[in-house]
Structure formats: C-alpha cells, structure tokens
Amino acid sequence: MQEPRNHPHRLKTIVSAVGALLVMTLQAVAADSGSTTATGDVVVTQAWSRATPASAKVASGYLTIENKGAVPDRLRGGTTDVAAKVDVHEMATKDGVMTMRLLDAGLPIAPGATVKLAPNGYHLMLTDIKRLLKQGDKITVSLDFEKAGKKDVTFSVLGIGAKAPDDAAHAGGATDHGNMPMDHSKMKM
Secondary structure (H helix, E strand, O other): OOOOOOOHHHHHHHHHHHHHHHHHHHHHHHHHOOOOOOHHHEEEEEEEEEOOOOOOOEEEEEEEEEEOOOOOEEEEEEEEOOEEEEEEEEEEEEOOEEEEEEOOOOEEEOOOOEEEEOOOOEEEEEEEEOOOOOOOOEEEEEEEEOOOEEEEEEEEEEOOOOOOOOOOOOOOOOOOOOOOOEOHHHOOO
16 A cells, blocks of 8 residues: 555654754854854863862863864863963973963864873963862863863862872872972963
C-alpha cells in the first residue's frame, strides 16, 4: 500500500529538515560575516590559584587554554568578584633577574594551539583582592576572549607554595621566587 502524499508524519519530517537547513544556513552566514568564534572553540582546563598570605593585595591565576577553532583568539583579561582587576601578565627571567609585565594587548592563542599559564610565565594577575584566598576555596573568573567572548571558569585554590594542580606539596611552603632577585621597577600593574 502506498503512503498518501499529505501524510502528517512525512510532512513533519520535511518541515524538520527544512528547519535544520535554515539553521545551518544562518550559522554559515554569521560565520562569513565576521562573527565571533563559538565559545566551544576555546577550551579551558586546569584552572587554579594559590592561597594568599594575610597581607596580600594580589593573587595569580593559572590555566591551560586550547584553541580548537580555525581562527586566532586572544585572552584579554577578565573579571571576578574577588578582585578589582584581572589582567594578563608575563613573568620572565633575564640575567638572573625576574621581571613581570602587563600584556596590554592580551595573550594570543593561535588556531590549534595550547597555551599554558603557569608560575614564572604567563599568568592572570588578580589585583586589589577583596578577600584572602584560602586553600580549598573555589573562585569564579569570567575570562574575556577577543573572539570567543566571556567564559566563566572555576579556579581551585591550592596551597601557597603550589607549583601545579597535581603538585603533591600544595599544602604550603615558599613561593617560586626563592632567592632570585626580582626587578620591581619593571613591574606594571
């Protein structure tokens, strides 16, 4: 027996297919018109911070960012309720002197690249913290990407001397600076 042409099931299937094609067409048009990369193209993992000592006015944030998209992106900073500002900084050592600088233009993330923000390198600087960060806390930072837009990320607060999320010694200890001199005159905040 042949199915009638105006069968409700067949009509529903056709309408669904046309709707799906319309959605895909609109997405393609938006992509061609220079719209931002989908938030899903930027993947953030291993977000963490360190506990802060009693007199601290700043804290650092560390994470890994993977750009799964086909276009470059840029981490420009962020916002959080625990600090007045969240900027991207770079720490480097030259001739035995550690320097830190604000990345005014943000941190570029090439297509297909993974960038790690870690102690003694790229990191987030949380300035004028409003409360001390304690080991075991969770803080939310809304990261600002040039293409992917805003992305809320939860940071785990580890011990003061933690070097990485899997560091067995996150219970505390000395900071990474050790005995290395630090050139405070080159610090911009």
